[in-house]
Amino acid sequence: MGAIFTPGLTVTEHHIVQKDRRLPIEGDVDVEVGDVVEADQVVARTSLPGKVFPANVANQLGIDPGRLKAYMTKDVGDSVVKDEILAETPGFMGMFKSEAKAIVTGTIESISTVTGMVILQAAPIPVEVDAYINGRVVEVIPGEGCVVQAPAMMVQGIFGLGGEVKGEIANIEGGAHEVLDPAHLKADHAGKIVVGGAYITLKGLKRAVELGVAGIVTGGFDYDDIKELLGYEVGVAITGGEDLGLTLIVTEGFGHIDMAPATFKLLQSKEGRRASINGATQIRAGVIRPEVVITHDDEEASAEKFVPPEPTGISVGDTVRGIRAPWFGKIGTVKSLPVDLMAMESETKVRVLEVAFADGHDAILPRANVESIER
Amino acid sequence: MTARWLTLLFLLALASPAFADSAPSDAANSDDDDSSVIGVGNDSAGDDDDSAAGLEAPPGLMEAAAVAEGSMADVVKVPAPTELTVTAPKHNSGLNLDLSWTPHPDVEAARFTVARAESPDGPWEMRVEDLTPDITTYTDKVAEDPLNKGVRDQYYYRVLALPRGLRAQADEANLTKPADRFAFLDAHANSTPAIAGEPKGVWLNTSVGFLLMALIVLTVGGLMFWFTDRARKGKEVFIRRIPGIDAIEEGIGRATEMGKPVLYVPGIDELQDIQTIASVLILGEVSKKVAEYQSDIIVTCCIPLVREVADEVVKAGYYQAGYPDAYRSTNTRFISSEQFAFCAGTNGIILREKPATNIYLGRFFAESLILAETGFVNKSIQIAGTAEATQLPFFIAACDYTLIGEELFAVSAYLSGDPRLVSSLKASDWIKVFCVASIIVGTLAGSFGMDFVVQLFTAAGH
């Protein structure tokens, strides 16, 4: 076997990006195959069922649940307004009358003669899904959503926090090894996506939130800071829903690591361009990595659904990055792919590859400990 | 294991005869040793005033006495007692005076009568007519209705030595009115001179024993605050797990699964009994849990007032749990204030409504086993708790879990999980340590003849 399957990150100027835009539940799709869509354009919409409010009406009336139906003034499916009377007992000569009122505005979902519960459902909550990127609709999944495709610059990060945002790319001064601290952030960064450096300090991040920065893309930050920021530890790398105030994308990993030069260069060149970024990360089978997408709006987007080639794995000559100590973050090219298992310092026997690192060193390391950088 | 045997040994030590006999024995004698003596009658004065006192009786009474005079032939006066003292008890309400006298050595079996007057000249009022010769002290209450009638600064007392047969003659003469009677008796008996006594009300009891008691109360309170404060600061308070208390929640769960109610019996004593109070407190927590499980709780009460309070507590529990609508007033029931009728009624509920869990917490008597056995037959989980030592064996034999003595008072703290309550348990634990230490010290001191230590504690008991 000449190639190995190793997870890689896409960092490329030219990529055909496909985005699934799906509703959480069934709804209406507003677009058709072939439509050209803008990033902010709504492509599908639906209503989530409203919150449900159960109330024990039988107990409120002080009656046996079995007789509840007899006293209900409303039936299943009726809509009620808050404080409207749902049920009442006739009482005795005007006394001992009791009644139960609706606690929310909504419709009656069910009436139980066993538990005495009346379940009210509040008004539905509308949900809309936008196109996220500028592009063309290449597929419609009826009732669920569509696939938007566009040629674009694509940079995948390794870990992110926060969801989808869109904004202009703003680079900070200094190179790929710059530490992003509050001093780098300016008021006009508000609403933008700030790219920079090897590491962002907690203070820097807090400052960015204060300023209203939309997103940050950087090399690394401290694992400890997550807890500081969110109030809880992220024990399992499934993110995207954090309420952080901005979206953070880390391209290299935890700790102080320079952003890979290629990544840095690519983003640097996009100053002022509008990007769509998403911090959602899911490191499980079916991995999702955070991403920065800048569509090439001047290019003609194909209406044909692009079928990506099967991953080929790493071959000799590919650029790879070490992803575990002692080669963490170092970049080199694959020199050879020995077949035999080899014992590492830890005595673990693994498949290895030989890498010529950029600084001139050659090393043999486990194949699992590199990732290919796709260009 | 070791701890258990140590406890046993300790208990044995506790029961050792030395301790048993020395502890609260009749050592109260020392209490009034240095009491201020207000008036002391001496022998000679007594003799002198003997007849004078009698003669000075008001004229009206003299007439009454004269009526009975006719049949007075063979009554021979006996000498009056000597050394009458009238003192205000040391730490007193200000309404009592202690009288003490010595019977005259020449007479053997005289009966004594005590009389009181507001001035040395009378009018005299008979306080007690017939005291047997072995009684030589008397505590008089100087005023029945002090608020309206007031208390005087001084009262005068005389003690009469009645000759044998005098009372019978008074009876024969049909002297039923106390004033007439006294006039008659006074006329035919020797009396001590009038001795004055000043009742002295005290606002603060400063005897050693009471100070000790106050100290204990203050220490418990202080420790409680200290531990509470620690709890507030986040210091974890470790408390031994009591399975019986954990079982309460389990029992509620069982009842829920079985679709049956929980039965709660808060004992059969009055509301003011501390066990009933503790039980009602627990009921609050239990009903909260029951409400959380959306189950039912039946409370049966033997005392109407307890029912009223229990009902409120259950209602509050449901309210707290957020299910005020699930509360039903008719589930808190007064059965009967007659012990066994109550017992039979509760048994009826056990057999008919088949509660899955029976909780008996509070003060129980003979009905304990009858309830618990009926519950056992009904296959209920039963949790009992009482500080009534006589009923503990029955509960232990027939119930799944039994809370012994003080555990009962810890339950509400456990169930609520409130750190402030839990920390108060810690406080009473420390007092217990103090008690154990005092017992050991007391026992040792008693064994080596150092009585003052024992007396210190005896005083506290009175």
Add this chain to the structure above:
Amino acid sequence: MRTTIPLVITFVVGLIMLGEAFIPHWMYRIVTENILEWGVILAAAAFVLGLINLIQVNLPKVLAREPEWGYKLVMLVALVATLVVGFMGGGDRLSNGQAYKWVFDFVFVPLNATMFALLAFYIASAAFRAFRARNMEATVLLVAAVVVMIGRVPIGEQISERLPQIVNWLMEVPNTAARRAIFIGAALGAVATGLRIILGIERSHLGGD
């Protein structure tokens, strides 16, 4: 507010009653006696509430012919009957021939005695079930129990002259010791419970906070 007022009342009254132990003066006593008297009156008044509760619980069930309503009916009839009989006869109620005495002698006495007598049977069955020498402590308890049971009745004395003495020792030494331990613990628990209520730390009865 809902809990504050009761807490204040509890604190004030509790403190006053606690003070009784330390302040002997009669003027103070008048205050505490009055409070106690209110308590007694309250308790007596609650009997009326108890009666109402009894009727509230039972009468609707009889009227609605709920399952086992017969028992409730018997209860209600007995309640009314006893009440009527109790008012009859005045001070002479206790004399033979009076209805109240009759009810007492021929209804109450046998019923009450029966309930109490049940104990003998229940003790037998509970003892049979519970007394198993499954471990060291249980064995000690079991032996002690048997000795006391036999030693307390004449047969014990016929078995051995020493038995009653052993029983007396058991009752007076280990038994008393254990009881004292329970007393002391319970008394402290009672003090702590009392203080908790007075100080407002305990408020389960008010529905917590």
Add this chain to the structure above:
Amino acid sequence: MLLLSAFEWLVRFQHMDRRWIFLGMAIAIAIPMLFPFTSEFSVDRSVKDAWQAVEDLPEGATVYISADFDPGSRPELEPYYRAVLHQLFTKDVKIVSATLWPAAPPLVFPIMEEIAEVYGKEYGTDYCFLGFKDGKELAIKSIGENLPKTYPVDFQGTPIGDLPVARGFKQLKDFPLIVLVSAGFPGIKEYVLQVQGQYELKMVGAATAVSGPDYIPYYKAHQLAGISSGMPGSAQYEKLVFLEHPRENLVHPERLLGIEGVNVLNLGHVFIVLLIFLGNVAFFTTRPKGVE
């Protein structure tokens, strides 16, 4: 096969229907009632002390009796109550009595009346019954402090001042001896706690077998001059009053219920002990290995 069935029988025995036990108990109790026999027993020190305290009373003294029992505890306490009444009346001691148990009056007063009649004693002058007072501990406190205020009238409504026997007694302290016949709460314990210590009263009592052990500490601490507990105590008291030290004016009752009862108790106890023994034998021969 036989062994197996024996094993099974033992297993079943451990979980037998408790009604069999009830039946056995009933038989054990019925035998001595149907075929009375006598058995020898000696008198405990505490019972003797209780008896002695009454004996020591001077002639003509007045005692206070609190008769706090109900029909349930009647078998245990009535023999004592009767015996002590016999003892008091033969000694010409007068009696003021009352009760804190609502169910007691119809029970205790007729007995007192009956025995008084035997000795020709008169209500009001030789004995009186003040009736029931509610309030439990509070009532005891109140009696201790002021008897006439607590009981302004007797059970029939006669003012206490019109009862010569009670005349002149203001407090419990005025009585040379207090006799408590107590089936539980309120009873001996409450009397000791509420008034004994405070007034240094001399008290003797009779308690049920269940609560008897509760009062041993008081007896040991001399807070109770003597105590008779349960049926055996009653029987021993009867023995002292009627058999060992009969006063010449004693009128022997037809039956001595305590002494009869103790025989019932005899067999009852033996039955329970037998049950426990058999239960353990069955348990240990059938328990699976490894079970504690």
Add this chain to the structure above:
Amino acid sequence: MSIDPSTIRSVLATDCGSTTTKAVLFELTDDGWRQTYRGEAPTTVEAPFEDVTRGVLNAAMEVQELSGRTLVDGDQIKTPDQGDRDGVDLYISTSSAGGGLQLVVGGVVRSMTAESAMRAALGAGAIVMDTFATNDKRKPHEQIERIRQLRPDMILLAGGINGGTVKHVVAIAEMIAAARPRTRLGGGFNLPIIYGGNSAVRPQIEERLKDLSDLSMVENVRPIMEEENLGPARDKIHDLFMEHVMAQAPGYDKLMDWADVPIMPTPAAVGMIIQTIAKQRNINVVGVDIGGATTDVFSVFDDAFNRTVSANLGMSYSISNVLAEAGLESILRWVPFPIDEKGLRNRIGNKMIRPTTIPETLEELQVEQAIAREALRLAFIQHKEFAVALRGVQKERTIADAFRQSGSGETLVKMLKLDLIVGSGGVLSHAPRRVQSMRMMIDSFAPEGITDIAVDSIFMTPHLGVFSSVHAEAATTVFEKDCLIYLGSCISPAGEINEDKPVMRVQMKLPGGGSMDETLGFGELRLIEASREDELKGTFTPLQKQLDLGAGPGKPVQQVVRGGVCGIALDTRGRPGVQVPMDERRVPTLTRWVEEMGEYP
């Protein structure tokens, strides 16, 4: 489908995990049943392949290449065995791909019927996403919101004993109905709901849930308070797993077609083999499978089987969660060298985001194994808390209980009664030195008394589990011969140790004739080399009277002990948890233990 075990000579078993598909070949050789070859390939459930069978075929191809036996025939597994190493007689498989079987359970009381339902679900190999109960402290509307979010594969609803509560069960059913839950994988299917509660409530349940879901009824999981009846619910979950969950995952229809017996959820298969071994040898067993995302613990104590899934304790995806739950301090106590704390956190974080990496340096390995200890320890604690006796049971008390009224819900996992611990999962099965696995298990499980320790050599317990359902005898033979590698036994006294006094005296024959008689103090860890074949007679005496080696406190134990590939470990480092000094003595102490065991180079 009935298969005659005697006709089978070769079996191909695959386990489709969430990342890799492992194929194992069992053959009837001259030496009896053996596991012969093994291969693996990435799982192909997700895009771009979206067909699980591709991964299966890739893995089978690897076995084919290694064994020379033809296994793949075009796009098919070749069955039956044509003879001459052509095809296999039986193809079987397990699966945990796509996150395994995810269930939501509901019951009335959390610690009673809800727990019984949970036990049934876990026993069936499911991951329980959430448990709903009347007393779970959530208001009904919160429960409804949560059910809407969860999207489980199915719901198991229990509650009430037979003839018990109606109200509560109906309330939960109504709540589920109001949530209108949907399946995880979408599609036009109704969510399968299994009702195993109070049988008297069936009509009401039907009325409320029938139209919304694919409702099936099973016998009550808790017919009376005193008993559980989990079998029917478990079987139903398996059936529905096949019918619904599997049928919807890409490629599974084909796989189901290939497989000769129903595909089992991986954990259910592991549970099966653990139960089989415990039953056959009449011992108490604890099994653990530590994976990347989850750690499964299985136990069989006195025939009571329990399984727990610690969903967020794993060595890669959830490694940061181990750090979060155990705390840095707890992990540090196993790291035998000084380490910068912030650096350690970042390292763990990086492992989380790059879960497939392999520790290359020794330090990395040591850190990883330190984390593994904590993951195992925490998972075992969770297991002990779950594997408890039934709650809510009336007890017949005797006076013997007066002094110790033991509460209910005591754990069934009694360490002193444990005979065998079996570890599996990458970090244990693939540790460079076996003794590392042994120490990890001793440290994390803290076995008491005398306990055998073994690992699954190459993670084939799932395969054997499903194989045992066809041919139990063959499966246990392979389990003993090829799967289970006995590392040795651990001898450790239970009870709190007085650190200043001698702890244990060991008098024992040594392999090769010699003997030892030594007294161990506190904090010692010794390894005596002995193989599984050595049967060494020994007397082990606890020297402090509270310490227990299995014969009761303070009593000596005379027993034959056996070693394994590592030997016999004598451990006096404290129980119930190993005590590690956290001051400057930490590194020297840990180094001493490492050297004594010969753990690291």
